[in-house]
Amino acid sequence: MSAHPAPPVWWYDAGREPPPVARLLAALYGGATGLRRAAYRRGLLRPRRAGVPVLVVGNLVAGGSGKTPLTIALVERLRAAGWNPGVATRGYGRDDPAQPLWVDAQTDPLRGGDEPVLIARRTGARVRADRDRAAAARALAAAGCDIVVCDDGLQHYRLARDLEIEVVDAVRRYGNGRLLPAGPLREPAARAARCDFRVVNGVAGDLPPGFGEWPMRLVAERALPLLGGRPQPLAAFAGQRVHAVAGIGNPERFFAMLRALGIAVVPHAFADHHRYDGADFEFGSDLPVLMTEKDAVKCTAFVGERHFSVPIRAEVPEAFWIALLDRVPGRPGARA
Known part of the structure; x- marks a missing residue:
């Protein structure tokens, strides 16, 4: 790896x-x-x-x-x-x-x-x-x-x-x-x-x-179901606990972005460019999973309907x- x-x-x-x-x-x-x-x-x-x-x-x-x-x-x-x-x-x-x-x-x-x-x-x-x-x-x-x-x-x-x-x-x-x-x-x-x-x-x-x-400001507004379906506004997760997954250079930036939207984050930080497998998502609780787009492109083979990608836009x-x-x-x- x-x-x-x-x-x-x-x-x-x-x-x-x-x-x-x-x-x-x-x-x-x-x-x-x-x-x-x-x-x-x-x-x-x-x-x-x-x-x-x-x-x-x-x-x-x-x-x-x-x-x-x-x-x-x-x-x-x-x-x-x-x-x-x-x-x-x-x-x-x-x-x-x-x-x-x-x-x-x-x-x-x-x-x-x-x-x-x-x-x-x-x-x-x-x-x-x-x-x-x-x-x-x-x-x-x-x-x-x-x-x-x-x-x-x-x-x-x-x-x-x-x-x-x-x-x-x-x-x-x-x-x-x-x-x-x-x-x-x-x-x-x-x-x-x-x-x-x-x-x-x-x-x-x-x-x-x-x-x-x-x-520059990185803006996140939507959550895209990894298995397809209608995008959801990130605001819909406000007040909820979610598993947040980030295998990027600075995972805390992603977690802080979600917290700023009122989302209760259970953080899961991985190394940059991490290669995921199904075991990485055995979190022990059935909460929605929000992950960066960069991570999501590698995970479609072993995720479920409660897994979402969060696109980021640079302003x-x-x-x-x-x-x-x-x-x-x-x-x-x-x-x-």
């Missing part, structure tokens, strides 16, 4: 010092990744262009921050503006990660990865899963896409990009500010200054001007979309 385990306690607890071995490994990791960045910066290694504009959505920390909901929203906005977007992604958790794969709504999540399948189902866009995101972007361009959105590719310097969007968790931010594995950072926090946009997930209302950040200010679309090079249908 390929899944991200829960982060070490010291990542987000300023009162806990990382163990010496973690600090040593962080120094080695920082040196190796720093050399790689310098090689691209000095032209010793050259990024590959896709032949169409490329927008990268990513983060500096390991784990979830809301990249996939923003990627879905970005694809929808680009299509509304006349573009034909495709999505390049690594596809964590795939059975054969070395094999590039076209992913669509019917792809088995074990083959295509939970997030790529979710993106394909929600957007209907062409989705290419490949560890080499530059090769994925080129395949999308060859298939007729006139713009590529790369989901989680900020550190994949092999792929030339036109715009970078960093997604930050408003509560966790950069944790203790240390590099992996002493902290959650994949790159030094100073790297954020080179991103074109910084979107902060979990901020309510507009941020004061001058921070260079755009607030950012309209000014963000205006600013972003103004920065996208070229025009729909044009080739670089």
Whole structure:
């Protein structure tokens, strides 16, 4: 099974010092990744262009921050503006990660990865899963896409990009500010200054001007029965106890979202990209089960009529979309 385990306690607890071995490994990791960045910066290694504009959505920390909901929203906005977007992604958790794969709504999540399948189902866009995101972007361009959105590719310097969007968790931010594995950072926090946009997930209302950040809110309004049937408003579960299932980078964000709607949550947190089986849902009480969409795509084979998927929608200010679309090079249908 390929899944991200829960982060070490010291990542987000300023009162806990990382163990010496973690600090040593962080120094080695920082040196190796720093050399790689310098090689691209000095032209010793050259990024590959896709032949169409490329927008990268990513983060500096390991784990979830809301990249996939923003990627879905970005694809929808680009299509509304006349573009034909495709999505390049690594596809964590795939059975054969070395094999590039076209992913669509019917792809088995074990083959295509939970997030790529979710993106394909929600957007209907062409989705290419490949560890080499530059090769994925080129395949999308060859298939007729006139713009590529790369989901989680900020550190994949092999792929030339036109715009970078960093997604930050408003509560966790950069944790203790240390590099992996002493902290959650994949790159030094100073790297954020080179991103074109910084979107902060979990901020309510507009941020004061001058921070260079755009607030994002994840909105959940409906519960979809996994075995089919009429969607229910989440408000219908207010005042009820439910089992809440989340195998994402930050499960507590999902649980808090449900609690804010007045739902009494019995939480069940799993590792990111967890592979479920029927035993995972033996909770000992017959309550409704609400789970994230990312989890639900993997669970239709062993759930019942009281299991629901909760779709998430990313909301950012309209000014963000205006600013972003103004920065996208070229025009729909044009080739670089």
